[in-house]
Amino acid sequence: MSRPYVEIDNVAMRYGGVSGTLALQNCSMNVEQGEFIAVVGPSGCGKSTLMRLASGLWPATEGNVIVAGTEVDGPLPIVGMAFQNPTLLPWRRILSNVMLPLEVVPEHRKRLRKERPQYEAKARELLRLVGLEGFDAKFPYQLSGGMQQRSSLCRALVHDPALLMLDEPFSALDVFTREELWAVMQQVWMARKPTVILVTHDLREAVYLADRVLVMSARPGRIIAERRVDLPRPRTLDDTYSPEFQALTHDLRRYIAAARSGEEVVL
Numbered sequence: 001m002s003r004p005y006v007e008i009d010n011v012a013m014r015y016g017g018v019s020g021t022l023a024l025q026n027c028s029m030n031v032e033q034g035e036f037i038a039v040v041g042p043s044g045c046g047k048s049t050l051m052r053l054a055s056g057l058w059p060a061t062e063g064n065v066i067v068a069g070t071e072v073d074g075p076l077p078i079v080g081m082a083f084q085n086p087t088l089l090p091w092r093r094i095l096s097n098v099m100l101p102l103e104v105v106p107e108h109r110k111r112l113r114k115e116r117p118q119y120e121a122k123a124r125e126l127l128r129l130v131g132l133e134g135f136d137a138k139f140p141y142q143l144s145g146g147m148q149q150r151s152s153l154c155r156a157l158v159h160d161p162a163l164l165m166l167d168e169p170f171s172a173l174d175v176f177t178r179e180e181l182w183a184v185m186q187q188v189w190m191a192r193k194p195t196v197i198l199v200t201h202d203l204r205e206a207v208y209l210a211d212r213v214l215v216m217s218a219r220p221g222r223i224i225a226e227r228r229v230d231l232p233r234p235r236t237l238d239d240t241y242s243p244e245f246q247a248l249t250h251d252l253r254r255y256i257a258a259a260r261s262g263e264e265v266v267l
């Protein structure tokens, strides 16, 4: 059997020296190539910290992080990231914001000089895919919050990242826009099959999007439970009201309630 694409093995993460905050302890998880994982857990349990370690933005205090068979020891160029707030550069037009990773990732920077029209076409195609055709020349302030979030998803995807880290990317949006973007995200994932790690507080979102949902304990965070989601794809919003779907979210809710109160989770 081939080895997992992301291997997080018994990591600990302490911020601010020996007496600082212990965010993660004995935390292990594996993600297969092309798999869509959602990570849920109580507030402050270390979900964002886990993302930082997996993308090489912070070194783990203990334990190993291996991506694509190589120990992670710095920011990974193969990662695309999207966060709760769109973080677009206000002085750049939307197309130019979306193309930013191509200027930063060395492998693309060289090619961008020679093949700018092809790269621009790709960025435009992504904007079309998320329903932003015709908005490429606008500035971020001319777009709604949901549209900015769509643009930041395009930016996370433009360099075809093998690994996509999504840290609550839809949580600042109203429920209708959020649900619309779930469908967009599912479509993008089905078309390109990156390996995805999504952090979310929304259990419907986790079950709608993921192949597997991992539940974290209260801080110091570690993975205490996992549920596989075998519902066929593409999943629809109607599916989220099916008994199977609701049973899954109900189970996850129980795990999180137990994790919050520090009880042992019985699987």
Ligand SMILES: Nc1ncnc2c1ncn2[C@@H]1O[C@H](COP(=O)(O)OP(=O)(O)OP(=O)(O)O)[C@@H](O)[C@H]1O
Pocket (backbone or CB within 6 Å): 015, 016, 021, 022, 023, 042, 043, 044, 045, 046, 047, 048, 049, 050, 219
């Ligand atoms: N840069 C930092 N310096 C010091 N402590 C930090 C830092 N980042 C996070 N922490 C602490 O680590 C713990 C875990 O934080 P983290 O943001 O990873 O949790 P989270 O599960 O993503 O939180 P939330 O669900 O509220 O978004 C928290 O106690 C937090 O205060």
